[in-house]
């Protein structure tokens with residue numbers, strides 16, 4: 081096992097980074113290691129284990145805000161919130177299972193660092209939209225903070241946005257403050273059955289453009305649908321509704337009317353709905369486990385065309401859509417190059433592609449994150465250097481080099 | 483009063499003529515303004531305590547022109563202050579003596595409305611309201627709705643991360659953007675995001691939003707558009723004290739209700755608004771709440787009943803739920819006209835913008851009354867109560883010697899109070915020059931240094947809108963220097979494995 085350091089508070093974290101800076105020692109940041117297979121393999125001899133920076137610091141349900149250490153298990157936070165009928169509205173997915181680590185073990189810091197959101201992202205926003213502020217120690221071994229504990233705040237640059245999705249390459253978080261929201265009183269899901277991709281995404285666009293405040297928009301083509309616990313023997317196009325009970329009932333009726341023009345519909349009750357969206361959120365059960373996995377972030381309407389183009393070029397395509405078509409999960413038979421020229425070629429200017437699961441050797445050789453045009457790549461590099469000039473934090477995780 | 487701005491650089495000043503000539507070589511004559519009377523139109527934004535005419539005002543129309551202007555200014559050592567509609571309340575668009583105003587008003591086209599992807603691509607000089615108007619016929623709107631929405635531009639909204647009365651439920655500008663095109667001071671053009679939801683790589687769009695024109699010039703914006711809610715009703719609730727009104731807000735939120743808007747006004751604001759536009763506000767109330775609920779009628783009617791019960795339990799002395807669209811708009815009319823209404827009862831006012839934790843509201847209003855007495859100036863409060871964003875309006879008369887200074891001092895005291903109770907200096911109007919020198923009450927040197935290093939990554943020579951946001955200008959070379967302290971682990975007991 082790798083050697084490492086396990087700080088227990090911000091002071092120790094700062095000391096650990098001061099040491100790494102003085103020694104020129106790169107560090108691999110880690111919470112519970114649930115996403116070790118995410119991104120490129122990190123080239124660092126020492127592990128910086130952040131699981132010791134755990135615990136809920138303040139939770140004020142009436143202020144809709146929670147502050148916790150980055151090492152706090154997400155399950156602990158979600159458990160506490162549910163006792164107060166609140167939730168993390170961005171519905172963080174658990175990629176533990178798909179990225180080779182344990183499921184159910186992820187930490188708050190990992191969720192933020194990877195900006196992980198679930199199906200409700202279409203309505204409630206991403207992890208980045210719920211991060212109100214943080215404390216961290218940069219690769220310069222300086223402790224700093226940004227943001228605050230209130231929702232409306234434009235005091236200084238919004239560095240929270242940079243931290244979310246930086247995959248631990250800018251700074252090591254020592255404290256995280258999140259906006260939390262009331263959990264919906266009721267939930268239901270309307271299923272439209274047997275649609276092809278194009279018709280399904282058009283139906284989802286119609287639902288998204290309706291005033292019914294939908295909070296989940298997914299399409300499972302027949303193969304993926306067959307793996308769902310809610311399987312109906314054909315493709316399933318799903319729209320979720322959440323809110324006060326009379327409202328959900330009313331909107332479900334309206335949506336059924338809207339979608340029934342296109343095909344057979346079915347209503348999932350709260351419990352079935354919960355299970356279904358968990359499958360959509362966590363990916364693992366809907367796609368074969370022995371495949372390489374891509375995550376495409378697209379203009380929603382472009383989804384079917386990109387997939388059709390990929391189907392022409394690639395063998396044995398297995399996939400499904402979330403975010404009304406804006407998120408495509410793609411499973412492909414393993415190869416050395418993970419089909420990346422074909423995948424990125426098909427995505428073209430419609431969005432970007434991330435290789436989410438492949439052998440370490442493949443992830444080291446293939447651009448895991450979308451390559452950027454030169455001016456943008458240079459700017460990103462300068463931003464990285466402004467936090468971590470020596471490239472000590474998770475070197476190689478996002479791009480080759482420090 | 484003295485506002486320390488960066489010392490004008492003589493190199494820039496002597497280049498004024500050369501710059502104007504060079505600009506006229508690729509811009510139409512009317513796009514380069516250099517005569518004193520015309521330049522006066524740009525000498526301040528809506529924060530009018532400070533004025534400074536710019537060296538030149540330049541009005542480009544294309545991204546390529548912006549890139550050329552920025553490159554040229556870089557070469558000649560000239561600073562650049564971007565400007566939208568000039569409605570900033572914090573002096574973000576205050577010109578510099580040795581800088582140009584880069585006026586973005588001619589970028590005024592809606593480029594594309596894309597209903598299939600529920601977004602619109604617009605130029606930065608398009609007004610906030612014009613976006614909603616462009617998509618209204620199809621039942622959509624652009625959700626963030628600052629009170630200045632008839633005038634302010636989407637480019638300015640991006641730079642300030644503007645909010646509005648509906649951002650409690652629908653978010654701020656930052657939560658409603660999909661993509662930006664930005665020109666850096668180097669002249670490089672970068673495109674961030676697009677029509678997809680998640681950024682590739684670092685979320686540079688996120689950090690540009692709210693960066694007050696210091697990181698890059700926004701030349702194109704892709705915004706999310708949303709279907710308009712099926713219906714909306716508003717409640718007008720009067721209270722005998724601020725305490726009870728604050729308590730009502732807390733109870734609504736605690737009940738798991740997220741209203742479309744939840745606004746509060748105190749007695750002076752109620753009276754000013756009522757005199758101005760007869761919205762039907764209860765003049766005997768110490769505070770009113772306007773609570774808007776939106777969604778399908780079944781949901782709205784259900785929530786109206788719930789909020790009525792909560793309001794009664796919190797001690798409401800008057801309660802009216804809108805029975806028609808006309809009545810709902812009347813309830814809002816007073817709130818929306820609060821600024822001009824206050825303008826009628828006082829020769830001058832400044833609008834403050836702190837945010838506090840909701841629970842601190844009664845305490846803060848009580849302390850504010852003390853501060854108002856101490857400085858001898860009246861304060862009227864309008865307040866985005868749902869998200870804790872205060873807008874105290876400080877009333878003064880600039881013609882009375884010393885009053886403007888006292889107004890600024892009172893404003894600073896109020897903002898310090900916001901920070902003291904766990905809040906922040908600005909919720910939506912930005913730091914600009916107004917709150918620049920108070921940044922130290924919220925951030926220490928390390929915090930500010932890291933922000934300035936990000937600025938250096940975008941603009942290493944510090945030519946884009948300097949003198950705003952940061953109390954002290956520091957050179958990028960100095961900020962970049964590393965302080966390495968010996969290799970020894972200072973905590974010998976730090977757990978290792």
Ligand SMILES: Cc1cc2nc3c(=O)[nH]c(=O)nc-3n(C[C@H](O)[C@H](O)[C@H](O)COP(=O)(O)OP(=O)(O)OC[C@H]3O[C@@H](n4cnc5c(N)ncnc54)[C@H](O)[C@@H]3O)c2cc1C
Pocket residue numbers: 527528563564565566567568569570571573574575586606627628629630633634635636637638639640641642643644645646647694695696698699700701821910911947
């Ligand atoms: C009566 C009134 C009511 C208001 N109500 C609200 C409200 O409810 N909520 C709220 O949030 N604000 C409100 N404001 C403040 C103001 O309207 C907003 O800050 C608005 O976003 C400013 O837009 P603007 O186009 O006028 O920008 P300007 O004032 O011209 O500029 C503001 C800042 O943005 C920068 N900037 C402008 N355009 C660009 C660009 N294209 N690229 C880069 N930087 C740029 C400028 O350099 C400056 O720093 C109000 C103002 C007034 C006068």
